[in-house]
Amino acid sequence: MNVYYMNGAGNDFMVIDARGLSLDFSRLAAELCKKMDCDGFMAVDHSAVADFKLHFYNADGSRGEMCGNGSRCICRFAYDLGIAGAEMTVETDAGLVPGWRLDENRYRVKLNNPSILDLNRNSLRMDKAIVQRVVKLGVPAGLTQMIFALSNILVQSLTNTLGDAMVAANTAIMRVDGFAMMPNFTFGIAATTFAGQNVGARRWDRVKQGAKATLILAVGTATVLVIGILLFGKNLMQVFTATPEIVDLGVSMMRLLAVGYIAFAVTQTLQGIMRGCGETVVPMWISIIVTVIIRMPLAYLWAHLNKSPAWPNGDPTCLYGSLLIAWCSGCVLSILFYIKGKWRKRTKKALTEPTEDTEPGNTAQPA
Secondary structure (H helix, E strand, O other): OOEEEEEEOOEEEEEEEOOOOOOOHHHHHHHHHHHHOOOEEEEEEOOOOOOEEEEEEEOOOEEEOOOHHHHHHHHHHHHHOOOOOOEEEEEEOOEEEEEEEOOOOOEEEOOOOOOOOOOOOOOOOOOHHHHHHHHHHHHHHHHHHHHHHHHHHHHHHHHHOOOHHHHHHHHHHHHHHHHHHHHHHHHHHHHHHHHHHHHHOOOHHHHHHHHHHHHHHHHHHHHHHHHHHHHHHHHHHHHHOOOHHHHHHHHHHHHHHOOHHHHHHHHHHHHHHHHHOOOOHHHHHHHHHHHHHHHHHHHHHHHHHOOOOOOOOOOOHHHHHHHHHHHHHHHHHHHHHHHHOOHHHHHHHHHHOOOOOEOOOOOOOOO
16 A cells, blocks of 8 residues: 655645555554654545545544645545546535646645524523633633732832832833743743644644743743843833933842743743643642742742831832742742643543544445
8 A cells, every 4th residue: 555645735644545445544544644743644535426535534533524735635646646537526524525637736626615604592502511611721811810910919019118219110120021021921822822733633742842842932032031131231221211220220120030031931831831731720820829929928028127228118129039039939830740740641641532523443445
């Protein structure tokens, strides 16, 4: 049996001529796609209603109705093997699909018209299992954001007691902080999206590869930003204020906090991967621990124990020193749970369980 590799508009497939063969397509698809790192598997079979029948399988071995890019590839495959002519009809699980050979390298297919959704009481009825899943994923994420918002209020309250100079410096620092934090949050969202897509495709190997690549990019970007803050912190502060006292105070606080951006990059990436795999409770608890249990009490205690004539309500390093410790603590906890957490076993187990679309033992029979 010959196995062919084909690529259409960025999607790659393993293709075979299965006419007259009895094969376990599901197992074969999973094995070949994993070995060759392909997006799907297609097999040509006899058809009583078209020039040939297309069996399409996803990379995890689950059966799919059809694929647009795959359909164009299969048309060329059928033409090159003499199975069909320049105009052909393909039988798929989604119905009959007409195809045309335009030239040696271009093929066209006509996809079926989209189905019309009839909105009524039955179609709008919520699925209990899906609702539970959404709540399970959404509530912890929402609580995490609420914790961040509440902590910002408490931090601002403490900042306001430290004097006008600190309030002014903090305003400028937060502007720079917003710029420095943007890549970290972006990489975290990217990690969540990438992990979720590949969990859906049942590709744990790609989840691990994506985690490694995203982590390298996030840490590399954070390192460049930290170097920029250390070298040009004074210039950044002078964009927002020309008062020497406020500039010097802001620079010292930014330099204290700078290395924390690297730790936060690690935290956001690893937690993003965990969220993409369906684990949102662990990131929520890490946020509670580092914000409620570590940072807030530490900041207020630090301020109380470091009062001086210059800072009668507390040394301003309490704000950023406590934040640095919280970020580093969150980084350590995220690494520990990422490596040792039960979410890995749950995800791997879920990826090995058959889906509703998987058809173990499905074989192709000549028509």
